[in-house]
Amino acid sequence: MEWNRLLCQKRIRQSSHSAADSRIKDGFDLRNEFEKDYHRIIGSASFRRLQDKTQVFPLDQSDFIRTRLTHSLEVASFGKSLGHNIGENILASHKDSSFTPQMKEDICHILECAGLIHDIGNPPFGHFGEEAIRDWFAQNLPKLQFFDTPVSELLSPQMYQDLIHFEGNAQALRLVTKLHYLVDEHGMNLTFALLNTIIKYPISSTDVRPDSENFLEHKIGYYLAEQPIFETIVSETGCGHHRHPLTFILEAADDLAYKTADIEDGFVKGFFSYRTLFEELQHLEQQFPDSSFPGSRALESLYRRGQKKEVRNPESYAVKNWIIQIQGFLIQCATQGFTMHYTDIMNGTYAHDLYYETAGCHLMDFLGDVAFRYVFSSSQIYQMEMRESVILNFLLDQFVQAALYYDTDQSLGTIDKRYLSLISDNYKTAYRYHSRECSPEEKLYLRLLLVTDYICGMTDSYALRLYKELNLMI
Template sequence: MEWAKLLSTEKLSSEPPEPDSFKEYPINAFEKDYSRIVSSAAFRRLQDKTQVFPLDKSDFIRTRLTHSIEVSTIARQLGIMISKNTTQYKPTDIAVPEDAEAIASVLLCAGLLHDLGNPPFGHFGETVIGDWFKENLDHVKYKGQPLRSWLSEQMIADLENFEGNAQALRILLKAKHGSSLNLSKAIISTLVKYPTDSCSVDKDSADIRKHKLGFFAAEQETFEQISEAVGTATPNKGIVRHPLTYLLEAADDIAYSTADLEDAFKKGLFTLDQFIEYYTNSYDHSKIVSHRSPEYFSDEQIQELSKQRGADHTPENDSAAFKKWLTQTRQWLMYVAIYRFSCKYKEIMAGTYCGDLFEGTNHAITIDILKGAMRKFAFDTPGILKLELSGQVILDFLLDHFVPAVLYYDSAYCTDGQAPSKADKKLLAIFSGNYKQDYQNTRTGTESFDLYLRLLVVTDYISGMTDSYARTLYRELSGIE
């Protein structure tokens, strides 16, 4: 792979040229993409989508929007660190300042976009949508036959393993048909953490890119074209990760492993003493590997936290100490991520590196402990479980109603009196015209594939909802209000 192609500013659809006067005050193409992202409706809707705590009433607790801004900031900083590092591993093929500026800008944009396809109620919402299709493809019928009998193996796997990452790509690739969010191919390629189709997913694979699906069958051809354009398509290994994807993934891990923990602490789900005890008991010294520099021995971190809190264990002092400690931990994690990227740069650029950027460092232990603390203190608390169950009721209800409504939406396939019912027509009227136009733009004339596309219209609509809108629509359609 080479940066000249990896940093492609080519768009999915052509755009009118800018006035020559604009060239007097130039900004790079990725900065222009950034402006489009922050002005888009899909990005704004993240302000009312769950990060960890569904429908939380506190202004302090992070949403998908604030989380995405934090990821974007960290990702951009990692991009800057790569081009300015002073170690022996500094990449020599990154031109300064053009490529360095572009790398930081691409990561800035990709960080904002990385959760764009997430449905309401967080990652649990993804599970609910996938489980609904697993349970219903054999029961919901189209022209007298179960939906499953109409769909290919990949179409079925797409629906049963609904994935926010693939949905984010789907949103962006609609630009091919005139969407205003017409972004550079470098950004789109960076966004795809898992360049793998749903039939090739292997969660136990040593190759991290195969752990989840990264694109649906509906977008596979376009994504392959993008991969060719940026140089991530290889003859032997298929599509490999864009090098900047590793930095985006690290930024996401750093953001949620520290910020989500801060939110959980703020909500009173654990005390500082409980966290220090958990960290101390979870730190496995047998996994320590000797490095050239002592900074990788992260067991000393928890001792630093104990010092920072001091002797006066008031809630205010504990909160300040924990926040300061998380900030320092975040900085170390960024340092180690760049260290690993630099050391493994040749493998990454060759498309042969299979791990994440914490693998092989002692801060991999830190990340595991931080994520484990969230599982212990937050994810299984009654408050979250109740709200997740509420989210499941809402999403199941919406899928129960909207999936049957779209089956006969395309009159070209309706024969022998088949047509949407009066109720179906009312439900279809609720859909934004954009979703219907998207279907018209992509329909193929092949009945089975177009049925699959109509099912994707439903997942498009539901995954695009905010938490509040999904709850309100459920209450309205169920007659509660």
Template sequence: MTNRMSWKNLLSQESKSRRGRNKSINNNDLRTEFEKDYHRILISASFRRLQDKTQVFPLDKNDFVRTRLTHSIEVSSFAKSIAQSISNRLINDKIDEEFTQEDAGFISDILASAGLLHDIGNPPFGHFGEDTIRSWFNEKLDEITIENPVTNNMQKLSEILTPQMCEDFKNFEGNAQAIRLVSKLHFLIDENGMNLTYALLNTLIKYPGSSLEINKKSGDIKDKKMGYYFAEKDLFDSIIEETGTLNKKTGKISRHPLTFLLEAADDIAYSTADIEDGFKKDYITYEDLAKIVEPLKNEENPSLCCYQKLVYYKERAIEKNYEKPEMYAVQRWIIFAQGYMINSAVSSFINNYESIMHGEYKYDLFEETNSKELVKRLKGLAAKKIYRSFAIIKMEITAHNIISFFLEHFMNSVLYYDTPFNEKYLKGVDKRFLNIISDNYMHIYRYYTEKYIKNNEGESEEKLFAYKLYLRLLLVTDYICGMTDTYAKTLYQELTGII
């Protein structure tokens, strides 16, 4: 086994600009650094924008249906509950003598914040937006050519950018965008963004590897996707070193233990919420839910049988003469199912504790529990009845058209920006699209361009040009990801002349 991770390091309160700082400067502020993280998130514009970003149903007028904001609040609540239960087990059962009561408060605060942030990097229209960005770059990086001022030749973007830069866009990921957003794009006071603690940032990194290290066949959940962009490599290195998830002897990088809990809370929230929202919108019936949970048995505790619980809640509603017994049954069962899954996640974390702390655990927390099949069946039902429905498919196509339009035109506007060929190529409508990008994003591009040049004196002109081009492409994806669903739709209609 690898070296065991330590909570002393995992719960690091340091951050990029807080490192080594005297934390007692303001004696009137009794908050911990993790509590400060929470407050920074709540007052941020990016968090507020989640109220107008898709969870499942884009641009839905029904205020019952969840948005990314309400989903994130639910994930935050589940994550904190899981943290409290695990802390209780670790301390009362004396599972880890190193883990203290103070640590218990810390992990609750960290996971509450991580729940609020976990989807903050997603573009408009949810996963539809992510898929569109990935597919667009997979097609265009080998198709678009520009004149390289260093070689004076026309070259494909994929020939100018490094392999990792290309893979960053081909594997575009909301999780990596979240790290970029909170660390750089909130450029209000200084270049440190929200200036969050390393412990929180590492909890958010579900996949602690670069776009060149993705290996979906490895069998290890942490290798499924990328966790950071090349642009944030220095920050990532600081995070894993400070929190101790980097094994300096072997070079192996482990998942932060709290990441497993955040992931479980997310699975609980969306696997149950999608069913409830789908039922409310008549995509799913009581019979649909009963059919998929009926085969599930709980030999260890028959009283926790999912099907029996669902039937019981309906019978109880009928006995009490409720107007809509099936609605009561489904909504009451959702609460039961959430508690059922929380208990599974807690038990799994405790049962696999040493493996997790050694960075050896490769699965999600439901893998060896009774909840595994339940989560799978709930997701399957949502996929069949909701995600493949005609209404959702229509919105998926709409989202694809809107984001593809933005990518096409904003990319054309930045290709030659800040190059010797700016006047030669940047004309007409392309120039006007560049002027639409907010001043804040343009400032961020200029700041990090100048910083890179300053920190890499003596670098070849070819590499400098590639990095600046890379930052300009990120400028576009940053701007698009910052849009809400309504803003994206409205801007698209305005720019295409649709009234």
């Protein structure tokens, strides 16, 4: 792979020459293509909706707990910082004679934009929402009937697998290339370099192997509906079916952001204490005595500093400042990971994350383990997820049944019409456009995606409110 192609500035719809273009050439708009991507994202309704999609604690009333919006801003910030560090390292070490300072700047812009949209396709209620949608299709597709024929017999293998392997990353690609119907059918019409960066798993649903040693086969990267767009993107960037190098950096920024945030949010919500974290760090240090990460001594030193400064809560002061310390440490580790494996990444043969074989590897595992044991396995989270499952199952039950015979010769019932009227006109316009030349089976598949499009576009509070209203729970 070569940087001059990887940083492709082309779009699905190229700009036409007009009077506006003349003003741009005269110096009224000096932005490059990736800076234009940034403004398209910031101005979109899909991005704004992230403010009401919670990262871990849906419908939480605290103004401290992170939303998808604040998480995305953090990922954008970490991604840009990593891009700067890695770009500078490539230049300073002369790893690649074709790499230029302008390429470093472009990388920073792309990663910032990718951070903003990497979760834009996620449904309400965090990652549990993805699991709930997958479970619903796995349980209900075999039972659905369409004109007395099982839906599972009408769908192709890839259509069927798309639904039972529903994935927020694949939904993000669908949303930004089709569903954000503002100007035309091309969605936000973002650059190919940016689109390729957000494709974490460059495989179809029929190639998913959750237990594979190759982590790139663990999840779906795109739906059959977006396969032509996927092929165009990876052809223009030269990635083929390899992961784009910037995707490794985006993933490292995402992992860094959510794993440290889960610790901070979990501490603030009272799932574990300063003492618990201190003792867990001591145990980690006993397992890996030669590790260089900021550990229990760093945490205790910050606690004492907080006491010396006479802060109101030295334990909170210590935990939050320790998190800042390890974020800086992990940025260094991810930078090292990319530069250490630069050749394999550029050849498309690297099959690990950027923390692998760095001093941050055990620390990242530790953060995830602590969050899982103290937060995600708690009865409070389990009860919350059960409520969310009831909401999503109800919405899928109603809207899938209503959408089955939409756009067919079958007349719809009054209630089905009411349900369909709630679906955004943008989504229905996109469906009508992209289903024009499709077979009945393909249209059925696209109608099922229309339902997931609508549900994924919901915020947490809207999904809850709609559930209550439809159940007459006013």
